[in-house]
Amino acid sequence: MLAALGAKTAGGLMLRPEREELERAYRILRNIYYALRHSGVEFRLLDDEPYSGALLYELGFEDDFAEYAREVYRYFKERDVKEVITVDPHTHYVLERVYPTYVDGFDISVVSYLDLLDAGKIRVKISGFAIHDSCLYARFLGRYERVRQLLAAGGPVENPYITGKETAGCCGGPVESIVPNLAAKIAFSRAQKLATLSRTVVSACPICLANLSRTGIVEVKDVAEVVEL
């Protein structure tokens, strides 16, 4: 089962993404689909996939999230889902790290697509870009090195004080819906720093992609747009 949250959040947290953004999100998802297939992974897609509820949790609405998470779990169980492949860090974090606390008996294993790609077969289509890490992937889910492994052939430009695991900044996305001015300020400052390394930035998170793109300072690409198998 492929979690399509990416498509749902690719337009930032807007309810109706622009047609162009929507098409781009679907393109990214198709790329992930084929990259997984070419890596020999077998999986199926749900026709109608539920949102993970990550936003409810991140905003702190605990009771609403707990109720929602139990619904999602029931939905998965009714369809005999045993394992979920995630394509974005927020879904991954909430399913793997948070659901077990709120959903009794949660027994679905959660795998990131980043871990399933065959790094030996990967071709990176661009070079000289900077990596903007998703906070969750880099500092909560242990994927800082994995993202670099997948992108190594493109020779990303690194600076220990801009793209270091402990020093890199956030895109501001998580506070977009509460304090939009703060989100914009954080995104602007992050984009400015990244731009000192390269005007092209690669990210593995749809929220980072949307938030940093909006600054107009850097061109942001999703990992799935720049790798090929």
Place this chain on the structure above:
Amino acid sequence: MSWEVAIERAVSHSVPNTYEVLARYPHIQQLAREVRKAKEEVIKNLDYYIEEFRKSVERIGGRFHLAERGEDAVETAAKIVGRGKVVVLGKNNVAIETGLRKRLEREGNEVWETDLGEFLIQIADDEPSHIVAPALHMTKEAAAEVLRRRLGMAVPPDPVAIAQRVREFLRDKLLKADVGITGANALAADTGAVVLVENEGNIRMVTVLPPVHIVYDGVEKIVPTLIHALYVANVQAAYAGLHPPTYINVTAGPSSTSDIEKHRVSPAQGPREYHVVLVDNGRRAAARDPVLWEALLCIRCGRCHLHCPVYWALGRQFGKPPYTGPMGVMWTAVTKGIEEAGPHALKCVHAGNCKEVCPVGIDIPQVIHEVRKRYLKNRSKPTR
């Protein structure tokens, strides 16, 4: 000059320095683990260690005062100080937390901050922006301007010149002072000693020159032994990027001498009185809280601020001074409650850098998330 310029300069100076210090002195990380263990032990048995510390302070000839609320602490200190005195302060966040300086001034005392950053904040009638560097938001240009405007000091926007000019001004106050008040980096339960780490030399003078020394800080500063207290000083300095610190001060009681017949008498050259005012103000309740307790592990190095994208953007608007930045949101919750801390917790982007760089491994994002959660839960309760 804007906050953006000030924070950019501070980060570019401090962050590389800290990495360099930690690479040069790798044993510090081991000490940091020991500090966490020692502080965990105290937090789990806080009342026991407060009592042990009290007994030790009294054994060495000091006077111990425990204040449940901030107001009580301020009144206790005001009573010890009295009226019409010259009082010199070492940088002390709990003094700011409880409003100590203004209270002493109301009694007709002449009160001076002696830490350069805090002195600038005092004369500007401003609020601190960082737990270690209170005037972080002031560029050198702004600092020179404040000295000119408030004290008529003509000084160029040069940190060396500013430090020299303020030193001249404060030296006179330090020599005249009746009472010196400091905080504590750590308090040793086994000996009643206070350990203070600094670079300016002001704390050393504040603890030694006036005839009365008051230690004024939170109960969570207690560690089991003097050795642990020295570990805290080393770790704090290193993670603030300032290791070795120029001074580590240990004070265990009033000054004394046993030079005549080996009979120990007090005072000698230093203070004749040693008081410790310990402040609770939410700390003991936090120690019993299943999530908030972790905040009490904080050793106030201020490193989390310099790695936090929200602090970079907002400065002291993230948290309530003196408790700003990631640690500040937790500490606003400890000392002022969820209602005050909640709006700041909502600004957290959960970037996680703070947790990565914390010397004692506090899960700061989780604590802030909990504050946010409780704040929203309180607000969603129906009102009558």
